[in-house]
Amino acid sequence: MVKTIIRIIKSFTLWELFAGLLLTGKYFWKRKFTVQFPEEKTPVSPRFRGLHALRRYPNGEERCIACKLCEAVCPALAITIDSEQRADGSRRTKSYEIDLFKCIYCGMCEEACPVDSIVLTDMSHYHIAERGENILTKEKLLAIGDKYEEQIAAAREEEGRYR
Amino acid sequence: MAKIEIDGKEVETLQGETIIQAADRIGAYIPRFCYHHKLSIAGNCRMCLVEVEKAPKALPACATPVAEGMKVFTKTAKAMEAQKAVMEFLLINHPLDCPICDQGGQCELQDLSMGFGADTSGFIEIKRAVPNPDLGPLIATDMTRCIHCTRCVRFEEEIAGQRELGAMFRGEHMEITTYVKHTVKSELSGNAIDVCPVGALTSKPFRFKARAWELTQTGSIAPHDCLGSNINLGTLRQELLRVTPRENEAINEIWLADRDRFSYVGVHSSERVLLPMIKKNGEWQKVSWQQAFEVALESLQKVLNKSGAESFGALVSPSATCEEHYLLQAFMRGIGSNNIDHRLRQQDFSDQQAAPLMPTLGVNINDIPLQNAILLIGSNIQKDQPIAGLKVRQATLKGTKVFAVNQLDYHFNFKVAEKLIVKPKQMVVALASIAKALSILTNQDHAAKTLFADVVVSAEAKAIAEQLCAAEKATILFGLQACNHSQAGLLRQLAALIAELSGKTLGFLSEGSNAQGAWLAGCVPHRRAGGQLLIKPGLNAAEMFQQQLAAYLLLGIEPELDCADSTQALTALKQAECVIALTAFVTDRMKEYATVILPIATFGETSGTFINITGEWQSFSGVVSPQGEARPAWKVLRVLGNVFQLEGFNYVASEEVLEQLRQIAATKVFSVKKNPLATFAIGPVDDNHLQRITEVPIYSIDSLVRQSEPLQVMQQNEKLTALRVNKHTAEKLHLKAKQMVTVKQVGSLTMPVEIDERVPAGCVLIMGGIKETVPLGAAQGLVEVLG
Numbered sequence: 001m002v003k004t005i006i007r008i009i010k011s012f013t014l015w016e017l018f019a020g021l022l023l024t025g026k027y028f029w030k031r032k033f034t035v036q037f038p039e040e041k042t043p044v045s046p047r048f049r050g051l052h053a054l055r056r057y058p059n060g061e062e063r064c065i066a067c068k069l070c071e072a073v074c075p076a077l078a079i080t081i082d083s084e085q086r087a088d089g090s091r092r093t094k095s096y097e098i099d100l101f102k103c104i105y106c107g108m109c110e111e112a113c114p115v116d117s118i119v120l121t122d123m124s125h126y127h128i129a130e131r132g133e134n135i136l137t138k139e140k141l142l143a144i145g146d147k148y149e150e151q152i153a154a155a156r157e158e159e160g161r162y163r
Numbered sequence: 164m165a166k167i168e169i170d171g172k173e174v175e176t177l178q179g180e181t182i183i184q185a186a187d188r189i190g191a192y193i194p195r196f197c198y199h200h201k202l203s204i205a206g207n208c209r210m211c212l213v214e215v216e217k218a219p220k221a222l223p224a225c226a227t228p229v230a231e232g233m234k235v236f237t238k239t240a241k242a243m244e245a246q247k248a249v250m251e252f253l254l255i256n257h258p259l260d261c262p263i264c265d266q267g268g269q270c271e272l273q274d275l276s277m278g279f280g281a282d283t284s285g286f287i288e289i290k291r292a293v294p295n296p297d298l299g300p301l302i303a304t305d306m307t308r309c310i311h312c313t314r315c316v317r318f319e320e321e322i323a324g325q326r327e328l329g330a331m332f333r334g335e336h337m338e339i340t341t342y343v344k345h346t347v348k349s350e351l352s353g354n355a356i357d358v359c360p361v362g363a364l365t366s367k368p369f370r371f372k373a374r375a376w377e378l379t380q381t382g383s384i385a386p387h388d389c390l391g392s393n394i395n396l397g398t399l400r401q402e403l404l405r406v407t408p409r410e411n412e413a414i415n416e417i418w419l420a421d422r423d424r425f426s427y428v429g430v431h432s433s434e435r436v437l438l439p440m441i442k443k444n445g446e447w448q449k450v451s452w453q454q455a456f457e458v459a460l461e462s463l464q465k466v467l468n469k470s471g472a473e474s475f476g477a478l479v480s481p482s483a484t485c486e487e488h489y490l491l492q493a494f495m496r497g498i499g500s501n502n503i504d505h506r507l508r509q510q511d512f513s514d515q516q517a518a519p520l521m522p523t524l525g526v527n528i529n530d531i532p533l534q535n536a537i538l539l540i541g542s543n544i545q546k547d548q549p550i551a552g553l554k555v556r557q558a559t560l561k562g563t564k565v566f567a568v569n570q571l572d573y574h575f576n577f578k579v580a581e582k583l584i585v586k587p588k589q590m591v592v593a594l595a596s597i598a599k600a601l602s603i604l605t606n607q608d609h610a611a612k613t614l615f616a617d618v619v620v621s622a623e624a625k626a627i628a629e630q631l632c633a634a635e636k637a638t639i640l641f642g643l644q645a646c647n648h649s650q651a652g653l654l655r656q657l658a659a660l661i662a663e664l665s666g667k668t669l670g671f672l673s674e675g676s677n678a679q680g681a682w683l684a685g686c687v688p689h690r691r692a693g694g695q696l697l698i699k700p701g702l703n704a705a706e707m708f709q710q711q712l713a714a715y716l717l718l719g720i721e722p723e724l725d726c727a728d729s730t731q732a733l734t735a736l737k738q739a740e741c742v743i744a745l746t747a748f749v750t751d752r753m754k755e756y757a758t759v760i761l762p763i764a765t766f767g768e769t770s771g772t773f774i775n776i777t778g779e780w781q782s783f784s785g786v787v788s789p790q791g792e793a794r795p796a797w798k799v800l801r802v803l804g805n806v807f808q809l810e811g812f813n814y815v816a817s818e819e820v821l822e823q824l825r826q827i828a829a830t831k832v833f834s835v836k837k838n839p840l841a842t843f844a845i846g847p848v849d850d851n852h853l854q855r856i857t858e859v860p861i862y863s864i865d866s867l868v869r870q871s872e873p874l875q876v877m878q879q880n881e882k883l884t885a886l887r888v889n890k891h892t893a894e895k896l897h898l899k900a901k902q903m904v905t906v907k908q909v910g911s912l913t914m915p916v917e918i919d920e921r922v923p924a925g926c927v928l929i930m931g932g933i934k935e936t937v938p939l940g941a942a943q944g945l946v947e948v949l950g
Contacts, residue, residue, distance in 0.1 A: 067262030068374045083371050091263045091371045114262045 044122045046155035049107045051123035052098050052136060053145035053152060055116060062142060063117035066093040070109035070118050078102035079109060096138040100128065121148045122155065167233040182224035182235055183211055193237050194246055194275050196253070196360045197312035198225035201417060203321055208253070208312050210275065212245035213237045221245035243279075250279040255286045256335070257361070258307050265303075266362030269375035272310065293338050299346035300876040301353055301425055303370050309363035311337050315355040322418065323349040324556050324576030339363070348877075349576075350549045350861060353424040357408065357417070366405065368428050368873050373399045382409055383783040384773050385423035386482055386766050387868060388548045389673045390528060391775030392419055396427075396767050396786045403427050403767045403787050414528055414775070420549035421877075422861060422868060427766060429870030430790075434748045436762035437791025447754060452792065456806045459759045462741040463807075466714040467498065476502035476707040478726070479686050480719035481675030482865055483796065484771025485780075486820040488677070488684035489692060490800040490812075491718055497809035501688050501701025502712065505681035507726045508643075508674060508859075510943065512703045514652035517838030520694045521682035524776045525670035526638050532557040536634035536667075538627065539567045540658055541590065542642020545575050546861040548672055551640075552576070564634070566627045568593050570644060570856055571928065572921040581627045586923050587854055587943055591650050592845055594657035596620045600628035601664040614843045628665070637667040643674055644858075647727065649943045656840040672776065675865065679774035684824055692824060693831030708732050714741040718796060719763065721866055723752055723937045730909045730940040745796055748866050752937075763796040764789035766867055770817045771797070782821065853892075854926045855908065857942035863932035884935040886948065887919035887928035896948055907947040909940030 010016065035042055055063050066083035082094040109118045121144065128134050136144075145152065165176045169191045176185045181204065186193050196208035206226035213224045216234035221242055224235070236242055254276065261267040293306040316328045316339065327347045331338045341347065347355070356364050378397035385392040385406075392415035397405035406427045408419035439455030440447050450458075467475060477495050479488060488505070495503045506512070531537070531554035545552035552575075559565055559577040567573070567582040570590060583593045599615040604625075631637055639662050645654050662669035673679065685692035689700035702710060708722075708731045715736060722732040736742055736756035744757040747765040754760075763769075768789040772782040789795065797817050804812030814820050860883055862874040869875070886906055888898065898904060898916045905913050906929070914935075922928045931942050939946070 065263050066371065067267070068377065069262065072374070072376060083373070085371045 038125075044124075046122070046158045048122040048124070049105045049110075049120040051121050051126055051144060052103070052109075052141060053119050053121050053148060054096065054138065054141040055119060055145045055149065055152060056142065062092070063115045064093055064096065065115055065117075066091050067114060069112040069114065073108045073112040075106060075108065076102045076104045078104075093138060096141060098136040098141065100134040100136060116156065119145070119152050119156070121152055123148065165229050165231040165233070167229050167231075167235060169235045170237055176229040180229050182213060182215075182222075182227050182229060182233075185229055186224060186235070186237065191237055193224045194279060195225060196271060196275075196310060197314060199314050199317075199358055201322065202314060202317045202358070205313050205317065208310065209249045210246060210253070210279075212242060212249060214239045214242040214245075246279050247281065250276060251281060251284055251286075253310050254280060254284060256291050256307075257310065258290065260308070264305070264308065264362035265365040265370060266308075266359075267374065270362060271360035291335065296340040297346060298341065298364075299348070299352075300873040301367055301421060302347060302356060303365045303367040304363065305365070306338060306340070306363055308361050309339055310361055311339065312360060313339070314358040314360065315339065315364055318355050318358050319347070319349065319352075321560075322354070322553065322556075323351045325349045327352075328355070350421055350546060351418060351553065353421045354408070354418050366425075368425055369405050372404050373397070378405060379786070380407075381784070381786045383767065383786070384676070384781045385415075385419065386676045386773070387422050387426060387864065388420070388550070388676060389678060389776040390414055390548055390550045391676065391773050391779060391781050392423055392550055393781075394419060394423060398767075398786050401787050403430055412529070414779075415550050418550060418553060422549065422864075422874065425873050426868050426871045428872055428874070429748075429867045430765055430767060432748060432870035432872075434750065434870060435765075435790055435793070436746060436749045436760055437793065439762060439792065440749070440760040442754075442758055452794075452802075455759055455761060456802060459743050459761070459803070460806050462758050463714055463743065466741050470713045472499035473502070473701075474713040475500045475716070476702060476712045476714070477504075477716040477718065478507060478704060478707065478720055478722060479503070479505045479681065479717075480725065480865065481505045481507070481673070481678040481681050483677060483681070483719050484769065484817075485677065485680035485684055485774060485824055486771050486797040486817045487718065487800065488681045488686045489820055489824045490797055490804070490814075491716075492685040492692060493811070494800055494804050494807070494809065495716075496685075496691070497804065497812075498807060501697055501699070502707055503686055503701060504688055504704035504707065505678065505686040506674075507704050507720065507722070508647040508942065509651060509703075510647065510649045510705060510727050510941075511651040511653075512705065514655055514838055515687065515689055515700075515703070516696075517835050518682075519835065520833045521679040521774070521778070522671035522673045522776070523679070523778055524640075524672070525668040527777055528554060531555060531638070532561060532563070534558055534563055534634070534636050534638050536564045536566070536631050536637035538631055538637070538639045538661070538667075539565065539569070540594065540639065540641050540654065541569060541645025541648060542567075542640055542672060543569075543571070543573050543644060543858070544640065544642060544672065545573070545577075547643050549861075551672065564630050566631070568597070568627075570923065570926070571858065572923075574921065580630065581623050583621070583623050583627070584921075584923055586926055587648065587856055588846060588849070590645070590648060591653050591657060591843075592618060593621075593624065594654060594661065595843060595845075596624040597628050597631075598657055598660050598664060600625045601632065601661060604628050604632055605664055607664060614840065617845055618843075631661075631665050631667065634667070637665070639665075639667055639669045641669065641671045643672060646671070646674065647942065653840075656838065660840055670776075676775075677773040679776065679778065680772065683774065683828055693827040694833040695831055708735040711735045711738055713739055715739050715743070717742065717744045717746065717757075718800075719746060719866065721746075721748075721750060721753060721869075724863070724869070724932050724934070725865070727943075728941040729931070729937045733937070745799055746866070747793065748870055761799050762789075762791060762793035763799055764793050768793070769795035769797070771795075772821050780825075850925055852945040853896075853948060855939075855942070855944050855946045856922065856926050856928045857931040858928060859932035860930055863930070869932075882915070882917060883930045883933055884914050885917040885929075886914050887917045887922050888926075889920050889922045889924060890918055891924045892922070892926070893918055897950070898948070902950075905949040906939065907949060908944055910938035911949075912936065912938055 071079040078099045080097045084094040086092040195211045197205045211224040212221035214236040295304040380395045393409040393411040395409045438449040441458045556577040564580040572584040595618045600620045723729045726732045742757045770784040
């Protein structure tokens with residue numbers, strides 16, 4: 001009986017509506033945490049595993065020596081490497097391809113690399129519009145490395161303490 | 164024998180065994196680097212240190228002979244500590260560059276450092292670096308990685324028989340290198356790559372191509388000599404990248420000739436035919452298989468209608484598979500021609516009716532080292548069949564006497580007790596004098612006694628005869644030079660007579676990898692498959708070119724290089740109306756004479772069977788797809804049979820063809836009449852003319868080898884295009900070394916003179932099987948030298 005009366009009073013005084021508006025009002029005055037993507041970005045951990053890159057030494061020489069350890073360790077078989085002897089006698093890759101559809105971003109390739117050549121950048125904003133774009137070739141990977149070298153180096157620097 | 168205990172397990176040991184051998188037999192693992200079961204014991208790496216009861220220090224298991232009651236412990240703290248310490252020492256100067264090392268993944272040092280290495284080293288000083296000697300086009304060197312186990316040195320010295328590598332300097336400065344900047348020339352040098360436990364010696368053609376772990380290994384059979392060495396083919400993503408030996412104690416043990424190991428490079432040659440080609444109005448056109456078969460049918464049918472099947476001949480490589488041999492002869496006989504042959508370099512076919520079903524060695528390959536005496540007749544066994552050469556060498560090391568009757572004084576890597584080096588025309592006399600000596604010696608009332616009335620027995624012949632007779636076990640090996648001799652039939656009869664008189668076995672060494680299969684499958688003009696005699700034999704290889712047929716079918720050969728008479732072959736082919744060439748490689752000369760070129764698969768791309776010299780049938784499968792539009796030759800022949808609407812060409816797999824051949828071989832009873840020597844006369848001695856001797860260099864024997872770039876580089880420095888004479892002949896002709904002279908045979912050719920003491924007086928040695936000497940003509944002939 002009492003319960004019914006309270007319910008009727010709540011219904012006619014729009015109690016629930018005001019309670020809801022109160023919550024809205026509380027957040028209306030609070031500090032906002034919406035990130036205005038793409039103008040704004042959320043902070044990313046230096047351990048984040050995003051798009052792959054191949055790095056170079058400061059003198060411009062590519063780091064990769066075609067040891068194929070990343071290819072061997074890759075659990076998704078996403079990496080395909082062809083190696084050769086370059087004209088100067090050094091061991092280099094003829095082709096280095098990563099299939100982004102196969103890759104599971106586990107970062108084992110980076111762990112296996114003896115020369116810190118293959119790395120995962122913090123880039124996560126990319127898309128694949130055409131068939132075939134999912135294959136990252138050696139040229140693309142080196143270009144990504146060149147573009148983000150600063151970030152890559154900084155992240156490795158920071159993480160170096162824990163390795 | 165002595166009973167010892169290894170890790171608590173009792174072992175019955177053999178006389179003279181060391182601990183490591185006993186441990187290997189029972190599967191107790193002892194780490195090692197310098198110890199190799201096929202090489203002598205060096206005991207210099209110290210990795211195999213084990214604890215022995217009552218011994219104050221750990222002992223090297225490889226160099227410690229077993230003694231009664233010895234108690235060995237391989238896993239105790241003392242042994243492990245010693246092994247770990249040695250490992251640390253070995254890694255002091257090792258660069259640890261595994262990521263760029265081709266040995267990575269198959270490296271004994273890598274494996275053992277996982278088991279016995281520490282993750283840090285007490286050594287903080289600078290590591291040493293060692294310059295890399297150039298060992299030629301086959302072996303890549305990274306000597307900084309070397310741990311001085313000296314396996315390669317011992318291999319070269321003990322197995323290959325050529326002291327080409329050695330250790331220079333002492334202690335930390337020790338280096339493995341060649342003696343004064345020589346390259347390694349041994350025909351077995353590639354095995355040094357296999358015995359090297361680290362990445363100091365690696366394969367140059369394979370360098371940086373792939374990792375050991377990603378290669379797919381498939382067993383196969385080596386395609387270049389009659390022993391049929393067992394091999395593994397390493398493939399990655401449909402590409403043949405490596406050939407390594409497969410252990411077979413009965414044939415090649417763990418070794419492999421360089422020719423078999425590195426010929427695979429030829430598979431990727433730029434001269435591969437990728438599409439069928441036809442000649443139209445003098446221009447070569449690439450066409451579809453359908454069109455190519457149509458043209459082949461049309462042009463061949465025209466010839467057959469005009470001049471009959473007798474004017475059509477087929478020549479096939481002795482290295483083709485049994486299936487190909489069988490189908491080719493079925494095709495030829497289906498068309499109505501018996502003109503088919505695989506004996507391309509032979510000149511004398513007079514005794515073919517009496518030939519056995521197929522040439523065989525007479526003894527097992529493994530029995531060669533057990534012989535007490537070996538007589539080589541016209542054989543350069545070391546270069547022609549390197550693995551057989553290795554066995555002969557093993558024999559000589561055990562004290563076997565080797566005798567040679569040759570037309571060239573080969574520098575063998577084994578000791579030859581007695582040799583008769585004679586002019587080609589004198590080969591028969593040399594053998595006759597041995598036979599005569601034998602008949603006198605054994606005092607047999609044999610026809611031979613009267614046969615050789617005019618023959619003078621030389622001191623060497625007498626010595627050979629005596630020692631051959633005295634030997635408990637002996638074998639006579641009839642080699643390729645004798646087989647391709649212009650009096651081969653007579654030589655064979657004489658060899659058989661020598662075998663009969665001395666009571667020893669006679670064995671033949673044959674050309675290519677499957678001459679046995681060719682004989683059995685009926686790729687000879689006088690016999691069908693299974694050896695069934697034909698009443699009217701066809702033309703043999705030499706006659707086919709002499710009689711200039713109207714049409715030819717070539718399977719896997721370049722006749723100007725693979726046949727006895729290069730110029731005669733070229734003239735015959737050029738005048739022919741139709742030449743159908745089934746080939747994997749196309750050369751400019753082939754484009755001159757061929758009408759249709761059908762691309763066939765080569766080594767590693769086709770399934771098939773080889774029968775080796777001991778009669779072993781060894782099948783193998785294709786491991787990569789043929790390049791371009793090329794197809795396995797057996798398939799091409801099968802379709803060719805269909806195109807000509809012949810009966811029984813409906814095979815689906817090569818195994819079906821093989822099954823058919825097996826059935827024929829099993830059911831057909833083979834018998835031949837004996838063909839003993841009836842008459843013998845010494846021919847007139849011709850001292851006024853220069854006699855040409857031809858040798859086919861080891862890396863020119865077939866088209867695959869000729870296409871293999873590293874092997875060709877190997878013989879580039881050998882000065883192949885040269886007129887070789889001995890000092891005596893050179894003086895007589897007023898020739899000086901390096902002087903350019905014009906040599907006239909059928910055609911003429913200008914080449915430098917080389918002084919070569921292997922050549923008998925009155926003879927010149929000119930290489931065959933190479934492009935440069937094609938214009939000269941027949942392998943045995945008279946030449947003129949114009950200053």
